[in-house]
Amino acid sequence: MTDGRVTAAVLVIGDEILSGRTRDTNSQYIAHFLLQIGVETREIRVTPDVEEEIVAALNALRARYDYVFTTGGIGPTHDDITADAVAKAFGVGISEDPRAIALLLEWIRPEDLNEARRRMARIPHGAELVANPLSKAPGFWIGNVIVMAGVPAVMQVMLDDVAPKLVRGATILSETIDVRGLPEGAYAAGLAEIAKAFPQLSIGSYPSLRDGKFYNQIILRGRDAGVLAAAAEQTRTMLGRLG
Amino acid sequence: MTDGRVTAAVLVIGDEILSGRTRDTNSQYIAHFLLQIGVETREIRVTPDVEEEIVAALNALRARYDYVFTTGGIGPTHDDITADAVAKAFGVGISEDPRAIALLLEWIRPEDLNEARRRMARIPHGAELVANPLSKAPGFWIGNVIVMAGVPAVMQVMLDDVAPKLVRGATILSETIDVRGLPEGAYAAGLAEIAKAFPQLSIGSYPSLRDGKFYNQIILRGRDAGVLAAAAEQTRTMLGRLG
Structure with missing residues (x-):
């Protein structure tokens, strides 16, 4: 944040992007969105669903840029490992967050809140939740890292939730x-x-x-x-x- | 290339992608293309038109993956600095390549071959040219790095030129x-x-x-x-x- 510049990196997490199966539209959306509020995206990375790769990319990017926005890997299935990777990158614990469980219960009946779905409430210690008005399962914000969903519509409402809290640079x-x-x-x-x-x-x-x-x-x-x-x-x- | 795996990274070079103005379609095209010939894309990075950033990304990626495919930054304007960055990353010289000049002259009249256009013939020493049947200005291949244009149609014909020479992995x-x-x-x-x-x-x-x-x-x-x-x-x- 020297001379009014605020910088960001986008970290897209997911094998489906690297296989060419799914087009990543999130990084362009985020870069364009951030530019409107004076935040310059200086790097984009796409990394596979491999914990040590995510941890390494997170630590490289969060040290260099004012913000890091991640997308993907926060669902209920076994390949959703972003929250654990973020906790590891920050060296903090991770556990079920009662605030996140409460949000999930607005969307999921108590009897359907199985172990897999509870995974979506695993939040690194010290993180703030990012609201997801669309399907409730929250993102989170820890240090300068903002963790969002991979589904574009969900990512977009999360970005709307975060935007007012970001430090803005001089308009570009x-x-x-x-x-x-x-x-x-x-x-x-x-x-x-x-x-x-x-x-x-x-x-x-x-x-x-x-x-x-x-x-x-x-x-x-x-x-x-x-x-x-x-x-x-x-x-x-x-x-x-x-x- | 252990156990039949061949890996690749894609390095997209260009401020226009990071500003959100232009959608990068090249990385998905390359990842999908490579998968068909058994080459797995394991990382994608987008970097700005800044020499030291390109050099750092190139050196990180070429050490880790069997191939690195770059797109962008090989045109005639001042912001086209990829060839120089690649030469710097490899620690080799760079100069006008007579083979590349000959190719440019198939597309450009001799009297129009000004200093800016001659920049497109600057090739790092030791590199092989990559053919561009569409608009002649070549890409190049040095070590395990393949340097291609940013315009998608041009990148695609360059990839076609390179494909038969790539080591292929077991089909995925x-x-x-x-x-x-x-x-x-x-x-x-x-x-x-x-x-x-x-x-x-x-x-x-x-x-x-x-x-x-x-x-x-x-x-x-x-x-x-x-x-x-x-x-x-x-x-x-x-x-x-x-x-």
């Missing part, structure tokens, strides 16, 4: 310039000069291919609206001279 | 069981027993939410068709007893 503004008819190689030198002149901005050029043709966008990002506008103006002028 | 088979009408908590104990009885398989339960209702799939993966069939049969029987 952006300008998008559609480059019409010019290939990247034609404006790369001009853009490099502008990037050099505005080191406080992040300036990128992004090609995409549609119907066999490349289309490019230039995106400028920064916290100072005046500086951003000046750089965007120079970029448009530079492109105008070339096009 | 899978069985998907749609769980009709049973919540995860109802079959979690039964599934845990089956997972325990078949430690050579990876067995996961994957919930999704559609129209406010949870739907679950159980996926079993392994290399031995007989073992897989036996575990799938036990899973179906277990579900049948419950449903």
Whole structure:
């Protein structure tokens, strides 16, 4: 949190993402959501359902970034091991949390609260619960790590619950310039000069291919609206001279 | 490459993914592609356009996995720094490669081959080129690291070029069981027993939410068709007893 920057990492937990079976849409959602409140996602990792891998990734990420948001692995089945991995990473105990049991009982009849379902109430000691208005089984927040579900709709309501409590950075503004008819190689030198002149901005050029043709966008990002506008103006002028 | 396993990591390079602006579809494509040829993706990372971050991620991943596939950052603009980062990670030099220049000249007229475009021919010493039939600018392969473009269509033809040269693992088979009408908590104990009885398989339960209702799939993966069939049969029987 130096100079108004607040950083985050997203840790996606699950073999189903690594097998290519399931598309991870959560990391993009979280990154986009966080950017709106001035929190920059600086790294995303996807890790398998293996405890030591999750622990290692958690400890690497929580030491480097202001926040770590995890998704996945907090359900009732044997492959849901995130809560235990988080407890291990923090070196704290874990046990059934009466607050979490109470929440589960809003969704599950007492006679159906079997051992597997009770697993969803296992919360590392010292963690705060994250509300899940959709299906009750809570996420949790410990230190700078926020543990959320993998099902996108559930993750999203958990993120809504957490958002008001996050430290926010200065809002990150952006300008998008559609480059019409010019290939990247034609404006790369001009853009490099502008990037050099505005080191406080992040300036990128992004090609995409549609119907066999490349289309490019230039995106400028920064916290100072005046500086951003000046750089965007120079970029448009530079492109105008070339096009 | 112990016991017939071949592992891989995917390193996605680019601020545009971390900002949430662009959805990374490449890592899922690569993971799915590799699984078909017996190569297991064990980790995915997304890193910003910052040289020391790319170098650190590359060195962590190439030491752990049989292959590392990178996407992004090999175009002509100032934010395309992947090739230099790879050279730095391997501690080798980098310069304009005449083979790469020849390829660029199939796509770009000699008078248009400016300094920015020549950047796309900068290849770390000792690397082999990866063909790009779509827009010529090549990827490359050095050690166990395969460097590909970020534009999905270009990445995909590069992966096609590389595939025949990869060491393949034993084919990974899978069985998907749609769980009709049973919540995860109802079959979690039964599934845990089956997972325990078949430690050579990876067995996961994957919930999704559609129209406010949870739907679950159980996926079993392994290399031995007989073992897989036996575990799938036990899973179906277990579900049948419950449903």
